[in-house]
Amino acid sequence: MRFGIVGSGVIGGLHARLIADMTGTAELVAVADNDLERATELAGKHGCEAVGSAEALYARDDVDSVVICLPSGLHADAAVPALKAGKHVVVEKPIDITLAAADRIIAAERESGKSVTVISQRRFEPTFRAVKSAIDAGELGRLTSGTAEVTLWRPQSYYDSGGWRGTWAMDGGGALMNQGVHVVDLLLGLMGPVESVSAYSGLLAHENIEVEDTVVAVIRFANGALGRVFATTAAYGGASVRVAVHGDAGHAIVDNEVPTSFVVGEEDRSQGFPPRMGPEAHRAQLTDFITAARDGRPPEVTSEDGRAALALVLAIYESARTGAPVTPA
DSSP states (O other): OEEEEEOOSHHHHHHHHHHHTOTTTOEEEEEEOSSHHHHHHHHHHHTOEEESOHHHHHTOTTOOEEEEOSOGGGHHHHHHHHHHTTOEEEEOSSSOSSHHHHHHHHHHHHHHTOOEEEOOGGGGSHHHHHHHHHHHTTTTOSEEEEEEEEEEEOOHHHHHTSTTTTOTTTTOSSIIIIIIHHHHHHHHHHHOOEEEEEEEEEOOSOOSOSSOSEEEEEEEETTSOEEEEEEESEEEEEEEEEEEEEESSEEEEEETTEEEEEEETTEEOOSSOOOOOTHHHHHHHHHHHHHHHHHTOOOSSOHHHHHHHHHHHHHHHHHHHHSSOBOOO
């Protein structure tokens, strides 16, 4: 599959490296950025072409798929024209920052007949797959609770490094939308849809940004289980991403993609897992996307999955703002 990348920042550079190394599976054809000098610099590292606009990239016959690596609030504006131009689309997380924008992408996907995936590479880690398989097989019994935590530190310089960071208009939120959306997606993938949320949020360790750096939410899932989501970029020295699910016949606790406890009945399954994939999980998702587009099946992470994660994030924000329980749209 022949790829183009829209956006030549940090995440665009990651995708460029991954695609350029997928010899025989993928080819990086071009990088697009309104800053042509920056696009040219990235393209030069990987032996591909640079163009000065997304429109120029979409007009190329030698591009089958595009990867959207722009600020979150621009994802739909870039993805919809790409789909209308007949390209498959990979969207970096989150799918966008409003449900209306997410629905525009989904509608364009259906109309075009092309494939869309939203990056959620942690779904491709061996631990997630094993826990998901155990839940689907009923081995954890009735699910009773699920928690997701992102405990990170971002210095003030992180938010100062880009004019869009920490803004509602382009970032769509703070610790939850930007960093926590990964574990929100994982929790939904394991526990199923959410009935209601109640939340609090705060800006506790940063300044000159519009959004939160800490948020906590209590969740009631549609299956009756209870849960919690916690996300922060205000935990100095923090570097933990943790997901736990509990049932009446087993449980799984995964910290930074490593199972610290995975028990089914009397069986301990926490040993023998391969090391976490890291960036290779991105590559695994891209490989699945390529195969899905070729075979005419949905990718493992669909646009609807991306919308569901966004809907929960937005419901948490609304509850924190209003002080009332909220049902995700």
